[in-house]
Each structure stands twice: as C-alpha cells, then as structure tokens.
Amino acid sequence: MPLATGFVMPELPEVETVLRGLKQRVVGRWLGAAEVFHPQIIVGSPDDFVREVSGHRVLGAWRKGKAIALELSALNGGDAAERRYMLVRLGMTGQLTVHASAEPLESHTHARLALDDGREEIRYRDARRFGRLRCCTREELDKVFGRLGPDAPEISRDEFLNSLRGRRGAIKSWLMNQQMLAGLGNIYADEALYLARIHPLTPAGRIPALLAERLRRAVKKVLQQAVERQGTSFRDYINLNGEPGNYSMRLRVYQRTGKPCRRCHTPIKRVIVAGRSSHFCPHCQPRPRCRR
DNA sequence: GCAAGCCTGACC
C-alpha cells in the first residue's frame, strides 16, 4: 500500500494475515515469561496480564473484525471457567511478530512473550500505541466480540439490509461503524463505495435495496482482493530492508485526491465525513438528489 | 498539521 508512513495499516486483510501467521507459528505452543515495557498498551494491570498469560498453552486463534483472540489453556486441570483469552487489537500501527529472542528489540517494542523453551518469542510493536493487549475471561471476550457486528466478508444480504434500515447518518460512517459491520477501516470503506458507485455522504437508510446489495458485494470483493494481496505485501514487509513500493495494492480512490478516476478520468475529490477524510469520484459517485 | 481506530461523553 503506498502509504506515506511506510506502515501496513491493519484493517481486516492485515489482521487476517496476522491470524494465519499465529495459527502456523503460535497455536499449540506454551507461553513462558512475559515482559511489558509500556503499560499503556495493556488493558488493566500489566502485572496481572503477565501473570495470567504466562505458563499457558495457546489452544487456538480467532478473529472477529479487526480483533484477534488467542485461546489459552486453563490452569487447575482444565476447568473451562478458568480459561483465559488474550485479546489483541492492533490499532493503527500495531504489529505482532515471532522473533528469535536473541535478536535485538526493535524500536517501539512494548511487550514480549516467550514461547516454549524461550528461544523464540512473540513481540508486540506499536509506534503510535493505539493498539491494546488484554487478558480476559470467556465472558469478557464474548462481550467484546458481541459488540461487533457481523464480520464484513460474512454478512448476509438480509443482515446488511436490515442493519441499514432507518439509519440517517452517512453511509461512510456506517461502513466504518464496527457495531454495524466489523472489519472495514477508512481505506476499504472508500474503495468499496467507489466500486458500488455510492457517494460517501448518502444517508445509509436511503440506499435502495439493489444499490445496497451492490455495496455489500463491493465490500466483499475489496476485502477478498486485499486479503490476497496483503498476503504478498506482508511477506514482503517481513523481508524488506527499507525497500519501498511493496504495498502495491491498486487503490482506486484512497489518497488519490486530484488524480484522475481510473474509470472516467474526473479528478478524485476529498471530503470530511465524521472527522475522517473520504475520497470519491464526483462523476461516478454522484451526490444523492435529495440532500440532507 | 495531518493520518488512523477506538473509546468516551455530550447532544438531540
């Protein structure tokens, strides 16, 4: 992705990639000693966090929207009520990686978790510290996941339509509202609206069913393409040595203000919707006729 | 100064 920051912005495709990595390299292994270097990234007490995750085996890894949960083995002979989950939210610049413990810590590494015999470890890096790690019970995890709407690639036609009904806010805000639809961030919301040819300020509840279905399919398509491409760019990212141009997803509107629309060559415009910049083609995505 | 995700709190 051609981002000025040089970071991979973790939206659903990156989170999915991280999840797949966790399943390959972490699930089944034991968590040993843990260290937290910056207490702010831990929800609750860092001491409790360290105590609660250490000495457990990772039984599974799950995702809903942009949230990841690692299921940890229970102490006390496997009593399920004692089971804990490690919840990971990458925020804007969070990275979860597996490293040889002997490698020097990179800048902005805020936590490390030893694996098995301690030769390898999980590291959490986050320059802007918007991300959070949390150790919680099943009940707390269900609460967090329960607040999220259906995972964006999974949402059904009816769920999508029912959820739009009666919403007066802009469709762009609706797409980014994790309680409605889990997984979309600013980039893919703009891209999906462009594909569906819908203006970002269109009131969500006024989108006719046919258009809404086009939007739902656009969301799926954009995410699916990105999951495929992020898989590549993520590996490149791991291997890269300051090498630019790896994030080569073909963005259609995001951060292309003033550049020609790939369909009709009209310059892409930018408006602020709910405090976030939104990029769209004024010709392909005309403003809805009845404004409000 | 701007970009982002997520949470909180104010407003109708």
Add this chain to the structure above:
DNA sequence: GGTCAGGCTTGC
C-alpha cells in the same frame, strides 16, 4: 438510542 466531536499518539 443515534450521531458526532474530541482525545490519544508519532512520523512524515
């Protein structure tokens, strides 16, 4: 209850 503004944070 829905909607939106503000704050957090740092590298460009």
